[in-house]
Amino acid sequence: MKCAECNGNLEKITGDFKSKSKSLGNITVPEISYMICNNCGDILLDPEMAQKVTTFKKKSELELIMKLPVGEFLAVTEAIEILGITKQAFSKNNKIRRNFIYNIKMGKKKLYHKKSVELFKSKGDGRFLLSKQQNQSNKVEFKAQYDLNDFSSLLQRSSFVGLYHIEAYSEEANYA
């Protein structure tokens, strides 16, 4: 099959697939089948593989958000105050609804990451690099900022809210 970009030959490859995102930087997704042009490097993915890449990214992102120190998260009222908008404008903002601000769910309450809120205010996108890039191999390192202090603050926060269950924003997404 010919590449529509340069007329080179499209080759089917199964293996590690390199991609990038704002939250993860450069990542390698394992076991992806894709077509790559041997001339221009253009890559095409079928819907199933594209979904697999997206799911991998979202899942990795969630894991890293969960590992952020819970003390860095704000209640919705605090986030609204920083943004200087109304509660209605906050809840209707399509980018906030699409998780352009990192957030976690504690029971029924959503908490928003402070740095992400501030970034969203200044740039319209609160996503920042969550992972530490691992040497030259472009693999995401999942050793995020998580230690015992974070865990105890998580427990304090949880008991303050009266809830012990914490989950990330993935209620509508099925990452099973």
Add this chain to the structure above:
Amino acid sequence: MLKPYPLKKVKELLKSGHYVINSNALESADDDFNWGPAEIKKCLLKLNSRHYVDDRTKNHYYKTKHHTRFPNTKMDYYKAKKILEGFDIYTHFYIRSSDETLVISSFKEL
């Protein structure tokens, strides 16, 4: 003047899974909207063939041009405001004649 691909056919290819997404389009959909292929598909299924210049708020079809390197392949360009979740999108795609597959070359914020 080039005729666009019939949207009905484009949507049939989408529904039947006969499409591929360029990796750059997938990345820009993620960067610009936090969307994956499911949202891209949903969005393309909502496109209409009315000329964008006639009503920029409701119409989507923008232009059809020959592919830069493949003169026999034409590429359809669409611009759609508030098409899904309030986002404005810009996309272009073509149908690969060799196997009748829809190739989504670009998908980003308008």
